[in-house]
Amino acid sequence: MANIDVVDLGGKKVGSLELADEVFGQVNEALLWEAVKHYRASLRQGTAATKNRKLVSGSGKKLWKQKGTGRARIGSIRSPLWRHGGTVHGPVPHSHDYAFPRKKLLGALRSALAVKFADGKLIVVESLEAKEPKTKLYRAALDKLEAKRTALLVEAGASLGPNLQKGARNLAGVDLMLNNEVHPYDLLKFERVIFSRPALEKLQESLKKSVPRGRKSESRKAVA
Secondary structure, eight states: OEEEEEEOTTSOEEEEEEEOHHHHSOOOHHHHHHHHHHHHHHHOOOOOOOOOTTTSOSOOSOSSOSSSSSSOOOSOTTOTTSTTOOOSSOOOOOOOOOOOOHHHHHHHHHHHHHHHHHTTOEEEESOOOOSSOOHHHHHHHHHHTTOOSOEEEEEOGGGOOHHHHHHHTTOTTEEEEETTSOOHHHHHHSSEEEEEHHHHHHHHHHHHHTSOHHHHHHHHHHHO
């Protein structure tokens, strides 16, 4: 099993945390791609629309009789063959979301965590709660943790305090999330991911339980 340093908001090491091979041991790039594709599809509004012959304006009266005029037969001025007529097979409002198996989502979450750890972009702090609910305190803390561009702060629900909520909400490029709300897309979107120790422990424990039995045995053999 690998270990990761646990630091305080000042960047000083205060301990270490053992990482499970079942969670941080493998990266499935294909599964990550599927999870990101599904997430982005759910964000699409799906409001593109065109008017068919039922929706365009114009009378439905037959313009001339069917036979005897020498002209092509026509039933309505709203025909798609005519200018200002309806559109055939055009887009209609619909949802782009689709079902995504929970096991695949959890597998993608394990892969996203493994990617961040391998790239050195995963940071664990003992606590994300500062002394005061001030934005400048959290900005200074993020600078010391080398999270100067974008960062995702992940906290456990039981440890989420008012100082963290108020101090981090106005930081540009910084988002706050609970450990049970994290999506693989969120982990890949931000440059740095900063977990509190309780948040990562709870998330790791839940992801270990979701690992298929065959995967668990493989990871044990690899450790042995």
